[in-house]
Amino acid sequence: MSEQSREPRDPREPRNLKDQQLEQYRVTDEGRKLTTNQGVVLSEDEFSLKAGERGPTLMEDFHFREKMTHFDHERIPERIVHARGFAAHGEFQVYESLAPYTKAKFLQDPAKKTPVFVRFSTVAGSRGSAETVRDVRGFATKFYTEEGNYDLVGNNMPVFFIQDAIKFPDLVHALKPEPHHEMPQAASAHDTFWDFVANNPETAHMVLWLMSDRALPRSFRMMEGFGVHTFRFVNDLGQAHFVKFHWKPVLGAHSLVWDEAQKIAGQDPDFNRRDMWEAIERGDFLEFELGVQLLPEEDEFRFDFDILDPTKLWPEEEVPVKLVGKMTLNRNVDNVFAETEQVAFHPGHVVPGIDFTNDPLLQGRLFSYTDTQLIRLGGPNFHELPINRPVCPFHNNQRDGYGRQTINRGAVSYRNNSLAGNTPAPVSEAEGGYVHYQEKIEGRKVRARSASFRDHFSQAALFWNSMSEVERKHIVQAFSFELGKVGSPSVRQQAVDLFANVSLELAVPVAEAIGAVPPREGGSKETRRSPALSLMNTAKSPKGRKVAVLLGEDFDGAYVRAVMDVLQAAGVRAEAVAGRLGKHRGADGFELEAVHTYATTDSVLFDAIYVASGRVDVGQADKGPAEFLRDAFAHYKPIAASHGGTVWLETGGLAGSQGVISAAMPDLPDSSASSASFASSDSPDSAAFAEAFLEAIALHRHWDRVVPKGERRCP
Numbered sequence: 001m002s003e004q005s006r007e008p009r010d011p012r013e014p015r016n017l018k019d020q021q022l023e024q025y026r027v028t029d030e031g032r033k034l035t036t037n038q039g040v041v042l043s044e045d046e047f048s049l050k051a052g053e054r055g056p057t058l059m060e061d062f063h064f065r066e067k068m069t070h071f072d073h074e075r076i077p078e079r080i081v082h083a084r085g086f087a088a089h090g091e092f093q094v095y096e097s098l099a100p101y102t103k104a105k106f107l108q109d110p111a112k113k114t115p116v117f118v119r120f121s122t123v124a125g126s127r128g129s130a131e132t133v134r135d136v137r138g139f140a141t142k143f144y145t146e147e148g149n150y151d152l153v154g155n156n157m158p159v160f161f162i163q164d165a166i167k168f169p170d171l172v173h174a175l176k177p178e179p180h181h182e183m184p185q186a187a188s189a190h191d192t193f194w195d196f197v198a199n200n201p202e203t204a205h206m207v208l209w210l211m212s213d214r215a216l217p218r219s220f221r222m223m224e225g226f227g228v229h230t231f232r233f234v235n236d237l238g239q240a241h242f243v244k245f246h247w248k249p250v251l252g253a254h255s256l257v258w259d260e261a262q263k264i265a266g267q268d269p270d271f272n273r274r275d276m277w278e279a280i281e282r283g284d285f286l287e288f289e290l291g292v293q294l295l296p297e298e299d300e301f302r303f304d305f306d307i308l309d310p311t312k313l314w315p316e317e318e319v320p321v322k323l324v325g326k327m328t329l330n331r332n333v334d335n336v337f338a339e340t341e342q343v344a345f346h347p348g349h350v351v352p353g354i355d356f357t358n359d360p361l362l363q364g365r366l367f368s369y370t371d372t373q374l375i376r377l378g379g380p381n382f383h384e385l386p387i388n389r390p391v392c393p394f395h396n397n398q399r400d401g402y403g404r405q406t407i408n409r410g411a412v413s414y415r416n417n418s419l420a421g422n423t424p425a426p427v428s429e430a431e432g433g434y435v436h437y438q439e440k441i442e443g444r445k446v447r448a449r450s451a452s453f454r455d456h457f458s459q460a461a462l463f464w465n466s467m468s469e470v471e472r473k474h475i476v477q478a479f480s481f482e483l484g485k486v487g488s489p490s491v492r493q494q495a496v497d498l499f500a501n502v503s504l505e506l507a508v509p510v511a512e513a514i515g516a517v518p519p520r521e522g523g524s525k526e527t528r529r530s531p532a533l534s535l536m537n538t539a540k541s542p543k544g545r546k547v548a549v550l551l552g553e554d555f556d557g558a559y560v561r562a563v564m565d566v567l568q569a570a571g572v573r574a575e576a577v578a579g580r581l582g583k584h585r586g587a588d589g590f591e592l593e594a595v596h597t598y599a600t601t602d603s604v605l606f607d608a609i610y611v612a613s614g615r616v617d618v619g620q621a622d623k624g625p626a627e628f629l630r631d632a633f634a635h636y637k638p639i640a641a642s643h644g645g646t647v648w649l650e651t652g653g654l655a656g657s658q659g660v661i662s663a664a665m666p667d668l669p670d671s672s673a674s675s676a677s678f679a680s681s682d683s684p685d686s687a688a689f690a691e692a693f694l695e696a697i698a699l700h701r702h703w704d705r706v707v708p709k710g711e712r713r714c715p
């Protein structure tokens with residue numbers, strides 16, 4: 001049992017201050033009498049009040065009117081971006097005091113647990129859109145600290161498309177479905193987005209990230225998070241450091257492949273939220289380490305880029321990421337609307353010790369987030385919604401407005417006053433009052449971009465240089481798909497010409513794929529690499545993965561059970577799939593429970609496949625082991641087979657390939673490090689077989705496998 005799974009599992013048991021606060025708003029309706037919102041107990045709920053059984057409905061039916069009116073108003077505007085999201089509660093703990101850098105109280109004491117609420121999201125799609133689309137993912141964290149709420153509103157990519165917030169409406173208009181026909185949904189593969197990209201070269205770096213595997217996270221549990229902007233830490237002595245925030249997933253950062261992502265979008269549009277919900281329900285809590293890159297103020301001009309430019313990252317090899325704490329998400333919401341939908345994040349929600357910089361994107365965000373909540377949540381009192389309330393007291397002279405809940409006593413709501421002793425009163429910095437960092441500013445009022453923001457291609461090239469061969473291939477394929485969906489030949493050509501500034505190795509094959517003229521000149525002078533940018537260098541562990549165990553009529557129950565137990569002990573979820581749900585008796589009389597049928601699930605919903613039977617009745621499905629293996633193989637996933645199941649490897653031509661583990665083929669050549677075979681005896685060693693499978697699962701994908709591609713001929 002993992003350390004975290006010893007946490008209290010009773011969902012009603014309050015875990016921290018925020019949880020206690022929310023508890024007073026939670027209501028269980030089950031077992032209660034049905035009433036109106038005014039508390040009147042009802043005697044009937046299926047028939048409206050009529051003048052005679054067949055007569056007209058009467059206006060005086062207060063129950064009908066109230067029920068219908070409330071229903072008519074159930075929806076609120078979805079977020080203009082990041083509409084599709086999913087959230088969970090948890091806690092954050094710092095490893096050691098960060099007092100030398102910041103006075104923020106929640107970053108001082110390793111014994112202190114700060115409640116958090118984290119919402120993950122896609123950006124472009126509507127609230128009901130599929131989750132595995134190619135997109136940036138939002139990663140927004142609300143820390144309920146003793147000094148007020150601190151929001152770190154980041155993404156899973158460390159840079160952004162634009163440098164100045166005034167261009168955000170343009171970016172979003174170009175990205176969202178085109179207004180004349182509202183297509184395509186949750187996709188950047190269309191003319192207006194690429195027209196924007198081609199004509200706004202500052203997008204180049206971020207677009208490379210968007211075309212990379214980072215845009216297809218396997219799970220919210222397996223993606224990094226970034227605060228993007230350069231912020232400021234300020235300590236007790238008033239000294240400042242520039243800081244970039246990172247979230248590092250303990251399970252490592254892993255991605256889907258494109259064909260898989262597209263198929264999942266149809267098989268399970270809720271793939272990412274289901275994965276997160278189920279993990280938390282099982283006690284496999286999400287864990288992220290908080291990392292900071294720190295830069296003394298005097299180093300502001302140390303780099304060949306401007307640290308205020310949000311299209312630039314600080315290479316981790318130059319400014320190491322210091323891991324300073326851990327966040328654990330350990331509780332699902334009780335109600336998605338009340339919590340996930342009504343939570344209001346804002347990069348301007350800061351606490352003493354954390355401050356802004358003059359990044360023009362950040363500065364503009366400081367306006368936009370309150371403004372959007374006013375329309376979305378219907379007025380200025382959204383901070384009173386349970387999910388948004390700080391856990392410390394708040395007092396000021398703000399009053400009234402839609403939905404006001406606080407009942408402020410007394411006559412005074414102004415300062416200065418004498419009737420209330422001039423309170424509530426501000427306090428000094430020493431007593432905890434927020435004081436903005438006193439940066440000296442000089443300048444003329446100009447609408448301009450700093451010359452130090454003009455290099456748009458060097459870091460895009462740094463990213464490209466840092467990719468492995470496989471990642472580069474995926475980027476070329478992503479560009480070829482996206483631009484291939486663009487109708488305008490001119491936009492296609494402009495986009496290719498733009499990315500020629502990054503690398504001809506990128507631009508030329510894309511041009512060839514989309515019928516554009518391949519650029520002859522181009523490329524960047526940047527030759528450096530940053531290994532931290534490649535997903536190949538991430539943590540590799542089988543933990544958190546999901547395996548389908550395909551059952552038929554002739555499986556060895558005890559053996560399969562033993563393999564599943566080894567997998568499960570390593571944190572891998574193994575679930576049996578068969579022609580029908582329920583108990584299945586193996587050849588040895590041992591029973592296993594199938595929780596999926598070949599019809600209700602699919603290969604793409606698993607990280608690996610284990611075929612345990614040769615003879616398979618697929619029930620009402622029109623697919624079975626052959627189709628499961630075909631996709632798993634094409635998606636470079638680990639595959640294992642034992643007993644009769646090995647026949648599927650032979651018929652599929654998969655035996656002996658990388659990442660394919662077989663327990664019944666003694667003469668199989670062991671052609672690669674992660675391919676293994678086990679002699680078939682009366683009792684093949686289930687433990688060794690399972691361990692070899694686990695190793696293959698830890699690698700996640702077996703890229704060196706030869707997947708038939710390219711030319712297709714009729715047989």
Ligand code: HDD
Binds near residue numbers: 153159361373
């Ligand atoms: Fe934003 C939502 C992240 C630039 C304006 N943004 C939103 C969310 C995330 C981000 C994670 C969803 C929060 C939630 O789950 O409720 N946004 C970013 C990052 C950016 C960024 C990392 C660049 C570094 N955003 C950005 C700019 C503007 C906005 C430049 C406008 C000037 N963002 C918004 C918004 C949203 C929003 C329109 C929509 C819903 C909301 O705020 O609450 O105000």
